[in-house]
Amino acid sequence: MxxxxxNTTRELVLPILENKGLELVDISYTKEGKNYYLRVFIDKEGxxxxxxxxxxxxxxxxxxxxxxxxxxxxxxxVSSPGVERPLKTKEDFAKNIGKNVYLKLYEPVDGNKExxxxxxxxxxxxxxxxxxEKTRTKEAEIPFEKIAKARIAVVF
Numbered sequence: 001m002x003x004x005x006x007n008t009t010r011e012l013v014l015p016i017l018e019n020k021g022l023e024l025v026d027i028s029y030t031k032e033g034k035n036y037y038l039r040v041f042i043d044k045e046g047x048x049x050x051x052x053x054x055x056x057x058x059x060x061x062x063x064x065x066x067x068x069x070x071x072x073x074x075x076x077x078v079s080s081p082g083v084e085r086p087l088k089t090k091e092d093f094a095k096n097i098g099k100n101v102y103l104k105l106y107e108p109v110d111g112n113k114e115x116x117x118x119x120x121x122x123x124x125x126x127x128x129x130x131x132x133e134k135t136r137t138k139e140a141e142i143p144f145e146k147i148a149k150a151r152i153a154v155v156f
């Protein structure tokens with residue numbers, strides 16, 4: 001059910017975003033308590049503002065009403081992914097070289113299942129991350145298929 005809603009929403013929202021010069025970051029459909037939430041995360045170079053989110057929400061809401069993929073009542077939320085934007089695709093990794101990232105892995109690489117550091121490169125589906133271990137800087141080569149979750153990491 002959830003994957004059908006997400007796939008249908010993706011098909012409906014992509015033309016809207018393309019028309020506005022926006023990119024789709026992620027879609028989630030979850031139940032929290034008694035309520036269902038359809039969340040669409042969008043972005044563009046320089047970030048999105050409330051007007052972008054409002055326009056996409058209005059247009060998407062009309063399309064969802066027409067196709068009616070969700071039978072139960074739900075809340076539609078269109079927003080920015082925030083400063084700790086998730087990295088979902090290989091293209092996301094390629095666009096964020098040089099930024100600090102947090103990676104959680106399915107299985108350990110060099111004895112670690114979590115890394116936080118600077119994304120040095122991303123080629124041939126391998127993310128190279130420079131991270132600190134005590135007083136030393138090390139590098140790890142992490143295959144894309146071993147990454148369970150990834151996001152931009154804010155460093156203070």
